[in-house]
Amino acid sequence: xxxxxxxxxxxxxxxxxxxxxxxxxxxxxxxxxxxxxxxxxxxxxxxxxxxxxxxxxxxxxxxxxxxxxxxxxxxxxxxxxxxxxxxxxxxxxxxxxxxxxxxxxxxxxxxxxxxxxxxxxxxxxxxxxxxxxxxxxxxxxxxxxxxxxxxxxxxxxxxxxxxxxxxxxxxxxxxxxxxxxxxxxxxxxxxxxxxxxxxxxxxxxxxxxxxxxxxxxxxxxxxxxxxxxxxxxxxxxxxxxxxxxxxxxxxxxxxxxxxxxxxxxxxxxxxxxxxxxxxxxxxxxxxxxxxxxxxxxxxxxxxxxxxxxxxxxxxxxxxxxxxxxxxxxxxxxxxxxxxxxxxxxxxxxxxxxxxxxxxxxxxxxxxxxxxxxxxxxxxxxxxxxxxxxxxxxxxxxxxxxxxxxxxxxxxxxxxxxxxxxxxxxxxxxxxxxxxxxxxxxxxxxxxxxxxxxxxxxxxxxxxxxxxxxxxxxxxxxxxxxxxxxxxxxxxxxxxxxxxxxxxxxxxxxxxxxxxxxxxxxxxxxxxxxxxxxxxxxxxxxxxxxxxxxxxxxxxxxxxxxxxxxxxxxxxxxxxxxxxxxxxxxxxxxxxxxxxxxxxxxxxxxxxxxxxxxxxxxxxxxxx
Amino acid sequence: xxxxxxxxxxxxxxxxxxxxxxxxxxxxxxxxxxxxxxxxxxxxxxxxxxxxxxxxxxxxxxxxxxxxxxxxxxxxxxxxxxxxxxxxxxxxxxxxxxxxxxxxxxxxxxxxxxxxxxxxxxxxxxxxxxxxxxxxxxxxxxxxxxxxxxxxxxxxxxxxxxxxxxxxxxxxxxxxxxxxxxxxxxxxxxxxxxxxxxxxxxxxxxxxxxxxxxxxxxxxxxxxxxxxxxxxxxxxxxxxxxxxxxxxxxxxxxxxxxxxxxxxxxx
Amino acid sequence: xxxxxxxxxxxxxxxxxxxxxxxxxxxxxxxxxxxxxxxxxxxxxxxxxxxxxxxxxxxxxxxxxxxxxxxxxxxxxxxxxxxxxxxxxxxxxxxxxxxxxxxxxxx
Numbered sequence: 001x002x003x004x005x006x007x008x009x010x011x012x013x014x015x016x017x018x019x020x021x022x023x024x025x026x027x028x029x030x031x032x033x034x035x036x037x038x039x040x041x042x043x044x045x046x047x048x049x050x051x052x053x054x055x056x057x058x059x060x061x062x063x064x065x066x067x068x069x070x071x072x073x074x075x076x077x078x079x080x081x082x083x084x085x086x087x088x089x090x091x092x093x094x095x096x097x098x099x100x101x102x103x104x105x106x107x108x109x110x111x112x113x114x115x116x117x118x119x120x121x122x123x124x125x126x127x128x129x130x131x132x133x134x135x136x137x138x139x140x141x142x143x144x145x146x147x148x149x150x151x152x153x154x155x156x157x158x159x160x161x162x163x164x165x166x167x168x169x170x171x172x173x174x175x176x177x178x179x180x181x182x183x184x185x186x187x188x189x190x191x192x193x194x195x196x197x198x199x200x201x202x203x204x205x206x207x208x209x210x211x212x213x214x215x216x217x218x219x220x221x222x223x224x225x226x227x228x229x230x231x232x233x234x235x236x237x238x239x240x241x242x243x244x245x246x247x248x249x250x251x252x253x254x255x256x257x258x259x260x261x262x263x264x265x266x267x268x269x270x271x272x273x274x275x276x277x278x279x280x281x282x283x284x285x286x287x288x289x290x291x292x293x294x295x296x297x298x299x300x301x302x303x304x305x306x307x308x309x310x311x312x313x314x315x316x317x318x319x320x321x322x323x324x325x326x327x328x329x330x331x332x333x334x335x336x337x338x339x340x341x342x343x344x345x346x347x348x349x350x351x352x353x354x355x356x357x358x359x360x361x362x363x364x365x366x367x368x369x370x371x372x373x374x375x376x377x378x379x380x381x382x383x384x385x386x387x388x389x390x391x392x393x394x395x396x397x398x399x400x401x402x403x404x405x406x407x408x409x410x411x412x413x414x415x416x417x418x419x420x421x422x423x424x425x426x427x428x429x430x431x432x433x434x435x436x437x438x439x440x441x442x443x444x445x446x447x448x449x450x451x452x453x454x455x456x457x458x459x460x461x462x463x464x465x466x467x468x469x470x471x472x473x474x475x476x477x478x479x480x481x482x483x484x485x486x487x488x489x490x491x492x493x494x495x496x497x498x499x500x501x502x503x504x505x506x507x508x509x510x511x512x513x514x515x516x517x518x519x520x521x522x523x524x525x526x527x528x529x530x531x532x533x534x535x536x537x538x539x540x541x542x543x544x545x546x547x548x549x550x551x552x553x554x555x556x557x558x559x560x561x562x563x564x565x566x567x568x569x570x571x572x573x574x575x576x577x578x579x580x581x582x583x584x585x586x587x588x589x590x591x592x593x594x595x596x597x598x599x600x601x602x603x604x605x606x607x608x609x610x611x612x613x614x615x616x617x618x619x620x621x622x623x
Numbered sequence: 624x625x626x627x628x629x630x631x632x633x634x635x636x637x638x639x640x641x642x643x644x645x646x647x648x649x650x651x652x653x654x655x656x657x658x659x660x661x662x663x664x665x666x667x668x669x670x671x672x673x674x675x676x677x678x679x680x681x682x683x684x685x686x687x688x689x690x691x692x693x694x695x696x697x698x699x700x701x702x703x704x705x706x707x708x709x710x711x712x713x714x715x716x717x718x719x720x721x722x723x724x725x726x727x728x729x730x731x732x733x734x735x736x737x738x739x740x741x742x743x744x745x746x747x748x749x750x751x752x753x754x755x756x757x758x759x760x761x762x763x764x765x766x767x768x769x770x771x772x773x774x775x776x777x778x779x780x781x782x783x784x785x786x787x788x789x790x791x792x793x794x795x796x797x798x799x800x801x802x803x804x805x806x807x808x809x810x811x812x813x814x815x816x817x818x819x820x821x822x823x824x825x826x827x828x829x830x831x832x833x834x835x836x837x838x839x840x841x842x843x844x845x846x847x848x849x850x851x852x853x854x855x856x857x858x859x860x861x862x863x864x865x866x867x868x869x870x871x872x873x874x875x876x877x878x879x880x881x882x883x884x885x886x887x888x889x890x
Numbered sequence: 891x892x893x894x895x896x897x898x899x900x901x902x903x904x905x906x907x908x909x910x911x912x913x914x915x916x917x918x919x920x921x922x923x924x925x926x927x928x929x930x931x932x933x934x935x936x937x938x939x940x941x942x943x944x945x946x947x948x949x950x951x952x953x954x955x956x957x958x959x960x961x962x963x964x965x966x967x968x969x970x971x972x973x974x975x976x977x978x979x980x981x982x983x984x985x986x987x988x989x990x991x992x993x994x995x996x997x
Contacts, residue, residue, distance in 0.1 A: 253658030265818030358989030
């Protein structure tokens, strides 16, 4: 449809939109509901589609967690309120409204899968990336709009497959979100096959997205938008896209191999002499369970940075905007992000110290793991230093961004003992790990994502979200998040293992008083606290949900296209941005964070504002 | 709204969008097959000594397929070159060749699969092994009920190890003939499908994924050759780019086969 | 469409293709010959040789048919990282799997 415009179009058709008057590009035909919201190729609509779906999935994943926490605190006791419903939907595994150990395992596996692959990654990378990245670099859309749509549809299908697996006989996958073989193959449910098919779809979606993002950022930057003028958010998305592009395929390969194990009876990950239920399995054997772990963690560890880098990008934008001064150490941030991305590919086996690998290889992975903490600390330090001496404007996005910094700090620093084999052998598979990575992702990344929602909401809708309820949401979330996760450090150090459907009752001192290192009552008691804090955390999200939907139509209207007085190009479009984004092609003449430039009339200088601050560079400038 | 650089090269990068896109996609494909080849290496290195099969696949057919794919890669290049010199008729001819070559490749591949799936190994109750291709079975053949007989064209060996290295002098000297076995004598019967052992598992998975790539590539090329070639009249430049980009994918698929062939057929 | 190698005519491509196909035939025969020869004890030497020939073959396809020999720096960069990570994946996995202390189960 675009082909019949001209045989050899000029480089930037958009720079002269009026020239197209005769070609029918201005007469936007009325799109029906399906074309506009389901089969849209507009990056902004796709971004919102991703955002909406992933928020729903996150809520669902959170609900699974609440059920699990009930089971941990009150093993075998029927779930109040939801118990009868569960029994009705899931049948035998939820008999009498109580959660059976098998169901607990399903919920555990699916909570992890949904939160990581259907919640945080799509929200951080696909939703914000899709909506904001093209705006920030001054592009009319993504490089491949149809591919973008296909990517969302693959994601949607993957989500459907995952959800459907709850209702098949035997229920959803039970082998944890890591799906270690041979467990994943020997559990008698087809849930694992569904999980694998769903994963292949989600991976395909991510790969298409990654190709699209990289091509967009490299090819569609507006004239003058040189590499070192890109906002840090764009850099973060760029590195994330590369991680997804190159780390996900080995997991796709592993997924195909495990699918063959589960469906075609092969033995890629099943060792010779495997016994199942006390009997020798009818398998050819000869496979390697460790191979799965390697291929899984080759993605699994870079995935951590997929979760955290976009969050850092969001936080950097909001901090620069609300401190009203340039980010401290922009170049250090950029190079650190690149270095993190590079190094994240060669640290994966620190998840596998317990497999008993040799000293030399363990030393290698310990060294790379310690090294990768350096750029992460640099990024965090730059953000802290950016606060120094600023007259900070406190609003909801800024509160969440500020909350991110110490929360991610706790999560990151508690990871160091896990990166060293000697301490990891003790802490492996305990609640310490759970607390560690949840601090990184839940009060870390998810806080940054909340910040992003509050920050870009005015651009998406032309209205602000309620400031008061935003603050209620923040302070309650911050409090209860910490009450949920902080005690888990203590539980883990005391030796409470993860993935126990009875919450450790079998190892409690009250039950086995003479056992060495039995879990004392004080540790067991924490399970109850965590349950109630988790429920309170859930209630604290209600103001957010209502605020989000209410503000779409009733929020306070913004009086300009740039309500936060920001410098980056995403605020230089009409509100909300139309198809094609910019009314005229932006000419970028300066860096992304020129706040409070001396001598300038306002305390912010947009990137495309012509002026004397710095001479415009030719569009071909290339770093 | 028009996306910039769909046809022309961006000055500072020197390429157009789709070309960068396909190379990025190929980079991820390298990692996909990289993961699979890593699995192959690990499983082969980890196999017990003398357990890794040799000579299980038909080298002649493999060689024919190698040359077919090489030829199709060449016709793909020529199809693109024909577009560049604006000779549409020659483009049609070369890509017709590509499609035919690809279909022949898939035909030969499915014959090879069929050959493996009709190849049976029967563990007999006397501890010996019968091994050969399926000929016929009696009407009442039922392994579970232990009734009837099955006829294979092959041989019976004392030790299963004799079936592993078909390049060995012992295996070459073996005499193959029709053998009929009663169901009552069979302890376990299985074909050389993916579940047979690690080698067949890898063979079917890797070549299967590769065949899927061939199929996908063929569909794309067929589209560009047939209905998609209408773009030639409106925007030949962009059409040429499409041919180049799909050609890059096709060459990559050939590249994968260049490693699959020696790794599976020759070693 | 790289400007650097605008074709003069189809003829020049025919010549390139003929040479490439000839070399593919030669390398394939060489691989088969090596496979059936009696070089060295066991398969180690033969596998090494065959893979080396396969790499030559692959270089040919990538270099000339995919015109990678005259490609842009950007694409070299992408492929360079990809190659590095692939080697990392394969190398570190094999190292980790073979690096078990003696006497412990390795697979």
